[in-house]
Amino acid sequence: xxxxxxxxxxxxxxxxxxxxxxxxxxxxxxxxxxxxxxxxxxxxxxxxxxxxxxxxxxxxxxxxxxxxxxxxxxxxxxxxxxxxxxxxxxxxxxxxxxxxxxxxxxxxxxxxxxxxxxxxxxxxxxxxxxxxxxxxxxxxxxxxxxxxxxxxxxxxxxxxxxxxxxxxxxxxx
Amino acid sequence: xxxxxxxxxxxxxxxxxxxxxxxxxxxxxxxxxxxxxxxxxxxxxxxxxxxxxxxxxxxxxxxxxxxxxxxxxxxxxxxxxxxxxxxxxxxxxxxxxxxxxxxxxxxxxxxxxxxxxxxxxxxxxxxxxxxxxxx
Numbered sequence: 089x090x091x092x093x094x095x096x097x098x099x100x101x102x103x104x105x106x107x108x109x110x111x112x113x114x115x116x117x118x119x120x121x122x123x124x125x126x127x128x129x130x131x132x133x134x135x136x137x138x139x140x141x142x143x144x145x146x147x148x149x150x151x152x153x154x155x156x157x158x159x160x161x162x163x164x165x166x167x168x169x170x171x172x173x174x175x176x177x178x179x180x181x182x183x184x185x186x187x188x189x190x191x192x193x194x195x196x197x198x199x200x201x202x203x204x205x206x207x208x209x210x211x212x213x214x215x216x217x218x219x220x221x222x223x224x225x226x227x228x229x230x231x232x233x234x235x236x237x238x239x240x241x242x243x244x245x246x247x248x249x250x251x252x253x254x255x256x257x258x259x260x261x
Numbered sequence: 262x263x264x265x266x267x268x269x270x271x272x273x274x275x276x277x278x279x280x281x282x283x284x285x286x287x288x289x290x291x292x293x294x295x296x297x298x299x300x301x302x303x304x305x306x307x308x309x310x311x312x313x314x315x316x317x318x319x320x321x322x323x324x325x326x327x328x329x330x331x332x333x334x335x336x337x338x339x340x341x342x343x344x345x346x347x348x349x350x351x352x353x354x355x356x357x358x359x360x361x362x363x364x365x366x367x368x369x370x371x372x373x374x375x376x377x378x379x380x381x382x383x384x385x386x387x388x389x390x391x392x393x394x395x396x
Contacts (some may be wrong), residue, residue, distance in 0.1 A: 100275045110293045111283055118287050124334040140366060169318075169395070171349045171368040181366055237374045252306055252363035255352070 133224035134250045141228040143244035144183065148242055149232055156235060159185060159199045168241060173203040180250035181225075182206035190231075190239040198245075206247040223249035297330050298355035305329050305344065306353040306363035309390070311325050313351070313365045318394040326375070329355055330386040346386055347373050370395050 103260040147168035151157045157167075164183075175181055182202040188195050200207070210225035228244045287317040304328060313321050326344065332355045333343040345352045350362045378384050 102272055107276075115283070115287060119290065121289050122294045126297055126300055128300065130300070130303050130307055134313060136314065139311065143314070143367075146269050147299075165368070169368045170366055174349050174364055174366045222341055241373065252303065252361060254359055256359040257363045 091159055096160065098137070129244075129251070131251075133250060134226070136248040136250055137224050137226040137246045139246050140181065140183065140248065141226040142244065142255070143170075144244050145230045145242070146226055148185070148244070149230065151182045152234060153232055159187065159197070164199075164201060169202075177203070178204075179203040180248060182245075182247040183225075184245040186243040188241040190241055194236075202247075203249075205247055208250070209244075210245075268335075280323055298359070299386070301329055301332055302353040302355050303359040303363075306351045308362050309344065309346075309351045309353075309388070310363045311350070311366040313346075313369070313371065313390065313392065314367045316369070316390075316392045318369055319394040322390040322392070324390070325385055327334075327384070327386045327387045329353070334354070340377055340386070341375055342376070344373070345391075346373055358370075367392075368395050369393060381384065 147164075148159075151162055151167055164170065165175070169243060175183075179202045182204065183200070184197075184198045184207060187198040206223050206225075209222045213219045213222040213225070216222070225245065225247045229247070230242045230244065231238050232242065235238060308376070309324065312324070315316065316322065329343055330340055336356045338354065338357065343354055343355075349368075350364055352360060352362045354360045370393040373384060374389045376387040376389060378386060
């Protein structure tokens, strides 16, 4: 009889403050974990900087070899199909091109377009152990032979810090 | 004694019901988050922008956007307006509360159309992009 009473008393404590505390703890943990997982940021800056560098390499090859034009004689935005407004002040992109004539060992450039501050950010990112907020950078070296048989080494440096944004304020950019 | 036993039984039933309700609410929250618009908006905006950046004029791109269409449909949005391309931005709107925009740098004209399930695509929805030289 005494034993039964003790059991009944124990069962009466099922809905205790500790049980509620455990539920709250589990709930908070699941909500935090789910929110972190599903609000995760998709980083495509590296892919974008690589596409930009590849597009430039293709375009410069065509302009220099086929059209015999060089960077100071053509509009890179028009000829390489780059939107000039996107590369204006405060842009998330930066391009730098250096051309080295391998025969005469003469260097031309750097020709810089876009947001110059991103170039410094790339240097910082190279040295830092972790710099997630800093832009992603791609350097591409392309050796091309002109119609005058000159060997030109193009060093193309493309940077992207484009992370998109919520424009639900009503104004679609 | 019988009354006491009834009380205990009642308490146990409440305990079990509350536990079940609590875990059902948690499950509903997780499923709701998993089908949320935020990641899908970001995913499609970035994927479409990268496809446009890498494309040459004359390219035709067909991208399946059934996931995005289903989320927009659940949020009572017009399917033809879930993805827009304006001023070198890919703009994706899958919920009435937010719009996500992602820039692209390729200076091209883009013709956009969305093929809905009743247009011979089965249950699937496709976004067609035709990349054209800028005039």
